[in-house]
Amino acid sequence: MIALAALDIAGTTVEEGGAVYRALHDAVRGHGSTAEVADVARWMGADKRTAIRSLLTIGRTTDVDTVEAAFADFERLLRTAYDETPPVAMPGVLDAFEALRAHGAKIALTTGFSAEVTGLLLDRLGWREGDTVDAVVCTDDVPTGRPAPYMVHRAMERTGVWRATDVLTVGDTVLDLEAGSNAGAGLVIGVLSGGVPRATLAAAPHTHLIDSVGSLPALLAEAHSGAA
Structure with a gap:
């Protein structure tokens, strides 16, 4: 789950x-x-x-x-x-959010940005905490950023999730994958959309590597069918 x-x-x-x-x-x-x-x-x-x-x-x-x-x-x-040059959602991201919600998951964003920059970025996108996503966690919310697990754990706290094995993390950097692994997440997914070479991400702890968040619905469907 x-x-x-x-x-x-x-x-x-x-x-x-x-x-x-x-x-x-x-x-x-x-x-x-x-x-x-x-x-x-x-x-x-x-x-x-x-x-x-x-x-x-x-x-x-x-x-x-x-x-x-x-x-x-x-x-x-x-x-x-x-x-x-205003930032935009990666292709397929909003569809991925819908797929996650269809599987009963809450959605949190975690970032190495400060609260001020995070707010600026989300305003440009028109994304709202409590609407587009359930929680937003930035480095101002934790004592130490990635690769420490604290942002993932704070997201769990804010969304009422208490078993790390029920958490899926997604990121495009080695530090993202290390943070997910250090948090004990059940699925630690690396994406290639940020420009980090596949070989670099492959050397970091992970459960899956995919091209982008747009590929997440297919991965979820495959995992769901395998568990059925």
Whole structure:
């Protein structure tokens, strides 16, 4: 039984053109980091303050004030990017939500974004907590971001699901898969829609790899027929 589906946002359920990683790269470079694009890619799916703190250590010594200034720049750059090119739902995502609900599952979104950026992103999409999805959990809601399991567990708490084996998690990064596995989720699904190579995701803990969330209804149907 799947009681809860906890899905990542950027690269998994939402296409935002990689704006978050461009903004992250530009923000830390603007504060003296010599981080390259490949360095930023290693932090896909992570809490953005944690990512900034680490990236600022490349080429300079960092401090709390610099981290906060870079984080403010990151949010400003991302807001501008979303104004210029609004994010959109990945193909098939809303159909996947319907399929999950048909199987009795509640839907939660989990993300490495702050509450402010998450709210901005969902406003652009017209998605509402309690309507489009049942819960939204961001890094402001937990003591530590991915790969810690806390966002998945907080989603369980908010939706009244108490058995981790009844949870399905979906994400497009290694940290997403590690967080799902660390949470004890019954199904840990990686998607290739975020641009991470299949071989990279395949090396992380998972139960399934699929092309995108749009492929989830077929996977659910197959799992349901196998259990019948």
